[in-house]
Amino acid sequence: MRAAAVQLNATADVAANVRAADEHVRAAAAGGAELIVLPEKWMALGTPDDLRAAAEPLDGPVVTWARDIARELGVDLVAGSISERVDGREKLRNTSLHIGPDGEIKAAYRKIHMFDVVVDGTEYRESAAEEPGDEIVTSATAGGVQLGMSICYDLRFPELYRELAMRGARILLVPAAFTLATTRDHWEVLVRARAIEEQAFVVAANQIGSHPGGMRSGGRSLIVDPWGLVLATAPDRVGHVAADLDLEAQARIRRELPSLANARLVEAQA
Template sequence: MRVAVCQLNSRDDRAHNLAVARDLLERAAAGGAEFAVLPEYVDFLGRAADAPKPEPVDGEFAAFFSTAARELGLWVHAGSFHETGPDAERTYNTSLLFGPDGERAATYRKIHLYDVEIVGRVSYQESRIVAPGETTVVADVGGVPTGLSICYDLRFPELYRQLAIAGARILVVPAAFMLHTGRDHWEVLLRARAIENQCYVLAAGQIGDHEPGRTCFGRSMIVDPWGTVIAQAADTVGVTFADLDLERLETIRTEVPSLANRRLINGS
């Protein structure tokens, strides 16, 4: 399977963000990709007060990427967007997956919310404006079981283990990883999730500056089940390709059967 991760610099102009995303998907399709992944909050990254009205999963955002998937004959993971939430104060941070027929194949709502206090760097409480999802999702992408996650989920290995146990061979991580944590943690965590779950990891990130005073790390990458980075984006908006060798994945799982050798400890 040939795959592509698309790296964006989404800002506060929703129409422009979607136009760039469409262009990158066209480049992915032209490069022979069967599956393309966009980053977290492809619709909008800016001041909360300027955010567009959140939408349902069958709204304009979904229609835009459904059309793109159908017209390009491509599996499209539309990163994430601001979905209408459970109450007036909170949205969901939601990923939508579309098949080449344009049909929505899966919906995933971010489970782990970015509530952090890094002195002198970041003070952010995602849970103030976003409601957590509650359900893990493994979807069939062209016959390959694919586990879904979003950004901060990456720090919670138990989520990815559940996805692997449920059959995932690919793990998808759309993200807007911040610069100061990304340069030390991003690649390490992605490679760890690939190694411990013996899966390919497709990680599409936001890159560059965003209002208000936020800089994302970028370095979108594709990691194989051995933990080797087989493709990595430059520090710019663009598309990065790799060919997934699913036979090699099964060989790794046979030769180093860590998933099969897993033992329950104290009932967990």
């Protein structure tokens, strides 16, 4: 299977963001990618007001574009994440969608871990505009390969990825808008660690550059194999990277070094 991670510089301009996504998804598919991952908040990235203005339900025009292009190109598309408006809810959801080659939504994952932190002196309060999801989500490609869904800050919580792997995930998906500072110092270490721990491929699509509201993302989108080897790294610009995922080699790794099968959960003693 060939997978691609698309690296974008999203702003509050939804139409421009969709045009960029369209260009690079098509380029990835033309290069043979069957599984294509867009970054977090690829449809709009900016202030809480920007996100509210761009938000839409799952039958909105941006999701319709994603469904249409997946069907047209015949690919499994992970529409990184969008700002989802939910009827009856004041706050938005940060929602990643897996769309199959038939254009149907196969799975929707709503980000569990809110990015409420201080990085390089800048305070981020994702929970001010968004509420967390409460469901761990797996899906499967058209060829039956199990996918484990996550978004950005989730990467720092290994227990989520262990549960995804125990549910059968062979490819872990990490659409992200990692900050410049954390991309520089933590991103590759975390992505490779999740791959090694879960003996899974990781396709991690990051934003790059400056965004409204003073945010900066660090790029370096990655595709990593189950041994922790980096198969592809994006250069510091908008574009995409792709790599072939050797599923037979993954099966061999899991068979010969069966850390998942050997895992034991020991309850703490009182």
